[in-house]
Amino acid sequence: MAAIGKDIQQAKALLEQGELVAIPTETVYGLAANALSVSAVAEIFQTKNRPHFDPLIVHVADFDSVSSFVSAIPSQAKELANKFWPGPLTLLLKKKNIIPDLVTAGLASVGIRCPNHPLTNQLLKQLSFPLAAPSANPFGYISPTKASHVNDQLGNKIKYILDGGNCQVGIESTIVGFDKEKPVIYRMGGLSIEAIEAVIGKVDVQLNSSSNPKAPGQLKSHYAPTKKLIIGNINKLAQSYDKTEVGILSFREFRNEYPTEHQRVLSVQGDLNEAAQNLFTFLRELDILHINIILAEEVPNVGLGRAINDRLRRAAT
Numbered sequence: 001m002a003a004i005g006k007d008i009q010q011a012k013a014l015l016e017q018g019e020l021v022a023i024p025t026e027t028v029y030g031l032a033a034n035a036l037s038v039s040a041v042a043e044i045f046q047t048k049n050r051p052h053f054d055p056l057i058v059h060v061a062d063f064d065s066v067s068s069f070v071s072a073i074p075s076q077a078k079e080l081a082n083k084f085w086p087g088p089l090t091l092l093l094k095k096k097n098i099i100p101d102l103v104t105a106g107l108a109s110v111g112i113r114c115p116n117h118p119l120t121n122q123l124l125k126q127l128s129f130p131l132a133a134p135s136a137n138p139f140g141y142i143s144p145t146k147a148s149h150v151n152d153q154l155g156n157k158i159k160y161i162l163d164g165g166n167c168q169v170g171i172e173s174t175i176v177g178f179d180k181e182k183p184v185i186y187r188m189g190g191l192s193i194e195a196i197e198a199v200i201g202k203v204d205v206q207l208n209s210s211s212n213p214k215a216p217g218q219l220k221s222h223y224a225p226t227k228k229l230i231i232g233n234i235n236k237l238a239q240s241y242d243k244t245e246v247g248i249l250s251f252r253e254f255r256n257e258y259p260t261e262h263q264r265v266l267s268v269q270g271d272l273n274e275a276a277q278n279l280f281t282f283l284r285e286l287d288i289l290h291i292n293i294i295l296a297e298e299v300p301n302v303g304l305g306r307a308i309n310d311r312l313r314r315a316a317t
């Protein structure tokens with residue numbers, strides 16, 4: 001099993017040797033390697049069982065280092081980075097040759113973000129290279145939001161997990177690209193569309209999914225538990241099943257007629273930030289119960305609610 005700890009020097013030494021290290025971020029845990037080393041990056045794909053057409057996000061210590069890796073920064077990208085970095089925002093920018101094609105799956109743009117987690121930020125500041133890091137889960141499964149999630153699934157494949165506690169945002173970064181300087185949101189995530197539009201005005205959203213995403217790597221089925229998950233009106237859906245065989249993921253309320261241990265409530269207060277924080281942990285917990293099916297309901301489609309609903313729909317596909 002992997003060692004789990006808070007030792008930045010150990011993480012640094014392993015990364016410098018071309019090894020993988022799981023790192024905490026405010027969104028989800030990442031499976032990190034030297035982004036400038038083709039062999040280290042190849043290890044990421046292998047360890048995650050990730051198809052090579054799905055590009056990786058590159059994590060940097062600060063905005064100033066971005067210019068070493070990209071050839072152009074649209075003015076609105078700069079505005080967004082100024083406002084939201086470090087934070088749950090990934091910018092797709094035209095890459096320089098120093099970024100291996102393997103990182104971007106051959107695309108001309110690279111996804112870059114400065115994450116907001118004290119341990120990982122210190123680590124990035126001490127390294128002489130940026131970190132390529134997808135979420136630290138086997139491809140297609142639910143992203144990890146605790147060190148133990150990473151250890152459960154990848155612990156036998158990596159040496160070290162930098163333990164930064166529970167991820168405070170809980171869902172992946174929002175991805176913004178630029179189509180001839182015009183901003184486009186390709187993945188909804190931990191930064192709301194409303195927050196982005198408050199800074200740069202109306203933004204297009206393109207969440208197209210296919211088996212070979214043009215870029216915005218959003219496969220239709222993703223973030224998925226092993227159990228079948230159905231979204232809808234939980235009370236109605238539940239009528240078709242035996243009470244003991246369903247797990248319930250609800251937004252605000254417990255249901256007395258079902259076993260408490262088969263239920264998870266995202267936020268009794270109806271707080272969407274809290275709901276996002278809990279989402280992946282609860283899906284994992286429901287997934288390992290002795291039940292046959294997970295019934296879930298959508299949350300209000302505003303703020304982080306849109307990203308939560310997006311993840312639920314992909315989990316249900």
Ligand code: TXA
Pocket residue numbers: 025027028029030031054055056057088090092104107109110111115133134135136171172173174175213214215216217218
């Ligand atoms: O919050 C996050 O973004 C987390 C943490 C670890 O930073 N990372 C993450 O990585 O969610 P991953 O690999 O699980 O998802 C990244 C998505 C992929 O689906 C990929 O297709 C898209 O970002 N992406 C990365 N680089 C891209 C590029 N150059 N062009 C288009 N899409 C890109």
Ligand code: MG
Pocket residue numbers: 134135143
């Ligand atoms: Mg992922």
